[in-house]
Amino acid sequence: MGLPWYRVHTVVLNDPGRLLSVHIMHTALVAGWAGSMALYELAVFDPSDPVLDPMWRQGMFVIPFMTRLGITNSWGGWNISGGTVTNPGIWSYEGVAAAHIVFSGLCFLAAIWHWVYWDLEVFCDERTGKPSLDLPKIFGIHLFLSGVACFGFGAFHVTGLYGPGIWVSDPYGLTGKVQAVNPAWGVDGFDPFVPGGIASHHIAAGTLGILAGLFHLSVRPPQRLYKGLRMGNIETVLSSSIAAVFFAAFVVAGTMWYGSATTPIELFGPTRYQWDQGYFQQEIYRRVSAGLAENLSLSEAWSKIPEKLAFYDYIGNNPAKGGLFRAGSMDNGDGIAVGWLGHPVFRDKEGRELFVRRMPTFFETFPVVLVDEDGIVRADVPFRRAESKYSVEQVGVTVEFYGGELNGIWMFKWNSEHSKKLEIQLQRDKQFDTALL
Numbered sequence: 001m002g003l004p005w006y007r008v009h010t011v012v013l014n015d016p017g018r019l020l021s022v023h024i025m026h027t028a029l030v031a032g033w034a035g036s037m038a039l040y041e042l043a044v045f046d047p048s049d050p051v052l053d054p055m056w057r058q059g060m061f062v063i064p065f066m067t068r069l070g071i072t073n074s075w076g077g078w079n080i081s082g083g084t085v086t087n088p089g090i091w092s093y094e095g096v097a098a099a100h101i102v103f104s105g106l107c108f109l110a111a112i113w114h115w116v117y118w119d120l121e122v123f124c125d126e127r128t129g130k131p132s133l134d135l136p137k138i139f140g141i142h143l144f145l146s147g148v149a150c151f152g153f154g155a156f157h158v159t160g161l162y163g164p165g166i167w168v169s170d171p172y173g174l175t176g177k178v179q180a181v182n183p184a185w186g187v188d189g190f191d192p193f194v195p196g197g198i199a200s201h202h203i204a205a206g207t208l209g210i211l212a213g214l215f216h217l218s219v220r221p222p223q224r225l226y227k228g229l230r231m232g233n234i235e236t237v238l239s240s241s242i243a244a245v246f247f248a249a250f251v252v253a254g255t256m257w258y259g260s261a262t263t264p265i266e267l268f269g270p271t272r273y274q275w276d277q278g279y280f281q282q283e284i285y286r287r288v289s290a291g292l293a294e295n296l297s298l299s300e301a302w303s304k305i306p307e308k309l310a311f312y313d314y315i316g317n318n319p320a321k322g323g324l325f326r327a328g329s330m331d332n333g334d335g336i337a338v339g340w341l342g343h344p345v346f347r348d349k350e351g352r353e354l355f356v357r358r359m360p361t362f363f364e365t366f367p368v369v370l371v372d373e374d375g376i377v378r379a380d381v382p383f384r385r386a387e388s389k390y391s392v393e394q395v396g397v398t399v400e401f402y403g404g405e406l407n408g409i410w411m412f413k414w415n416s417e418h419s420k421k422l423e424i425q426l427q428r429d430k431q432f433d434t435a436l437l
Contacts, residue, residue, distance in 0.1 A: 009234055014132050017118030019234075021111045028107035035100030038062045042074070042093055050082045051308045052337040056269035057317075059329025064267035066096055069157075070164030070178045081177070135231055140216030147209025154202025159183065168195045172283055173265025174308055192260040270312050272320035272361050280313035281358075284343075298345070302403030307340050310404075320361045342404025346370055348378050349396030370397065 003010065012019040041063050046053060055063050072080045073088035075095070089095070118131075125132040157163035160180025169176030171193070183189070183203060184196025191197060221231060230236040255262050259271040274280060284305055291301030315321060316334050326333065346354040354370035368381040370392075379395045382388040401409050 016123035017114050021114035024107050025111035028104045031100045032104035035097045038097035047078045057330045068167045140213050144213025147206045147213050150202050151206025154199045158199040167264050169264045176264050176266040195261045272318050275318040299402050302343050310340050340404040342401035342406040344399045346399050354378050
């Protein structure tokens with residue numbers, strides 16, 4: 001009798017050997033994909049400029065995850081921070097990829113072996129002599145082993161006790177590096193942006209998992225609970241497992257989109273909310289104000305702004321831009337950034353400083369509007385010349401660049417060509433090269 005697609009799991013019903021086989025094969029597929037994808041990304045990755053062409057601009061997916069766990073060197077002699085290394089060690093990017101592929105091959109062979117030799121005595125019930133699945137006991141084993149792995153990761157790997165630590169950075173993604181992290185056991189451990197919470201939560205969750213696993217290994221469920229929760233049904237096991245995976249995926253999706261200590265800016269890029277809130281812009285202005293308070297000139301204050309910080313505040317680095325159907329890396333969209341031209345300061349003929357109105361995230365196009373410190377529109381690049389009373393030409397807008405490659409350059413005479421260049425440049429005061437792609 002044929003089985004409907006949603007009942008195919010009955011093939012391994014009361015067949016521990018082949019249930020184990022399909023699990024091992026699944027692990028082989030996942031590990032094989034991870035290793036293969038890592039090798040592909042390493043083949044196309046350019047590590048030469050971690051500031052203006054970081055991994056997240058190049059569309060890397062598995063390299064950020066490896067780096068987050070402490071891998072920073074390559075057998076090719078380069079370091080993720082842009083330096084060179086002479087002794088990368090076994091656990092380089094290539095070493096991790098190779099380990100996944102070797103592990104995948106071993107799991108593949110093990111899966112075949114367990115499929116062929118499915119009727120081992122170890123899988124047989126002592127009372128009946130027939131193969132059977134003791135699902136509550138299997139649950140206890142899984143819980144115990146996952147608890148050990150979770151505890152070990154938090155207590156040894158993250159803390160640096162026996163491992164490299166994890167990638168930790170400042171709130172603005174400027175000083176990131178791999179380092180050991182001490183567990184945060186106070187209220188601050190619940191802050192999603194505190195790295196110490198990663199260590200403490202893994203230790204706590206691992207301890208709970210170990211204790212719960214031992215409990216389920218030593219205590220049998222009562223008959224009423226066993227039947228009520230359908231513990232003997234393999235479909236119940238599958239559905240509850242999928243629910244657990246969904247919960248984990250939901251949490252990861254949230255931390256990716258909103259940002260957290262597990263998604264450093266250097267590895268995964270800025271979030272759309274950092275653009276919406278002017279997060280990096282506020283820090284830039286704070287640093288400039290601090291420089292002016294130290295009697296630096298405007299040019300000197302802007303020259304002290306790190307190129308990386310200025311680059312974060314570029315609308316093209318907003319992950320919500322480009323539309324739902326954007327394919328490929330950010331570099332494919334607007335090219336590779338090769339330099340920061342500087343910060344343009346606009347003034348009208350009355351000497352008022354003007355600011356470019358930031359483009360909201362969900363606008364595909366947006367007019368170039370210059371407002372004063374009170375938010376009053378003083379100039380624009382008009383769509384229609386017939387109604388251009390605020391055009392930059394008519395209100396006498398001048399612009400001077402501070403910091404960057406155009407530091408100290410003035411523009412004071414406007415024409416249509418200047419307006420066109422301004423319209424492009426105001427939303428991205430960066431220089432891009434598409435020929436490098």
